[in-house]
Amino acid sequence: MTTNSKIEWTEQTWNPTTGCTKISAGCKHCYAETMAKRLQAMGTHGYENGFKISILESRLSQPFTRKKPTMYFVNSMSDLFHKSIPYRFIDQVFEVIQQTPQHSYQILTKRASRMRDYFRSRQVPANAWLGASVENRKHGIPRIDCLRQIEAKTRFLSVEPLLEDLGPLDLSDIHWVIVGGESGKNARKMDENWALSVRRHCELQNVAFFFKQWGTWGADGIKRNKKENGRILSGKKWEQYPIHAS
Numbered sequence: 658m659t660t661n662s663k664i665e666w667t668e669q670t671w672n673p674t675t676g677c678t679k680i681s682a683g684c685k686h687c688y689a690e691t692m693a694k695r696l697q698a699m700g701t702h703g704y705e706n707g708f709k710i711s712i713l714e715s716r717l718s719q720p721f722t723r724k725k726p727t728m729y730f731v732n733s734m735s736d737l738f739h740k741s742i743p744y745r746f747i748d749q750v751f752e753v754i755q756q757t758p759q760h761s762y763q764i765l766t767k768r769a770s771r772m773r774d775y776f777r778s779r780q781v782p783a784n785a786w787l788g789a790s791v792e793n794r795k796h797g798i799p800r801i802d803c804l805r806q807i808e809a810k811t812r813f814l815s816v817e818p819l820l821e822d823l824g825p826l827d828l829s830d831i832h833w834v835i836v837g838g839e840s841g842k843n844a845r846k847m848d849e850n851w852a853l854s855v856r857r858h859c860e861l862q863n864v865a866f867f868f869k870q871w872g873t874w875g876a877d878g879i880k881r882n883k884k885e886n887g888r889i890l891s892g893k894k895w896e897q898y899p900i901h902a903s
Contacts, residue, residue, distance in 0.1 A: 670734075671730070672731075673716045675710075678710075681790075681793075682795070683817075688840065710735070710739060721756070729761070736768055739768060781807060788814060790814075794824060813831065816836045816837070822848070842873070
């Protein structure tokens with residue numbers, strides 16, 4: 658079955674694959690890797706290989722069992738465009754997405770160039786939201802250009818964990834930006850000015866802005882439980898969604 662999500666910007670998670678490998682700075686303290694090892698120790702199906710890539714064809718049918726329109730985050734525990742996941746399986750995932758138009762699917766990747774290459778010969782279903790992770794300038798910013806090259810109704814950025822000031826941001830053809838700090842005992846600090854800079858770019862370019870969390874470090878620079886740090890940025894809770902997707 659799919660799983661109710663604690664992620665603030667979605668409703669359910671659907672993981673037709675599990676596992677991944679690190680490719681950039683945002684991967685350093687991967688929450689999914691930690692969780693996968695815990696689930697492996699508990700004997701949970703799908704995590705017999707820990708955080709190694711596992712393709713789970715038996716999970717492809719899961720969205721068909723839910724008639725209520727639902728927002729799904731696809732592969733919260735993996736990356737659908739990892740090089741070890743063949744196109745033929747990605748095709749199957751998108752066939753399910755096409756066949757369940759009542760749902761919306763958020764697909765987020767750090768491998769935006771492979772996602773772009775995949776869609777050079779394929780159409781993006783209208784109910785598929787395509788996203789790229791943008792944690793810093795070196796690794797994240799180039800992904801935005803790759804994402805922009807894909808014809809999709811909804812394109813979004815997950816700027817989490819935000820590791821530095823991203824500088825000038827071209828958000829043309831981007832519809833939604835999520836920002837958040839890092840969680841966990843080894844979390845790196847997010848400066849409030851970095852998040853405010855992203856928000857200003859969103860306002861100037863008419864892009865929906867969602868502030869997910871401060872994470873382990875609060876706006877005051879104090880380390881504490883992420884729930885205590887809350888989700889307020891500059892005196893406000895920001896929970897905007899793309900207008901055309903509401």
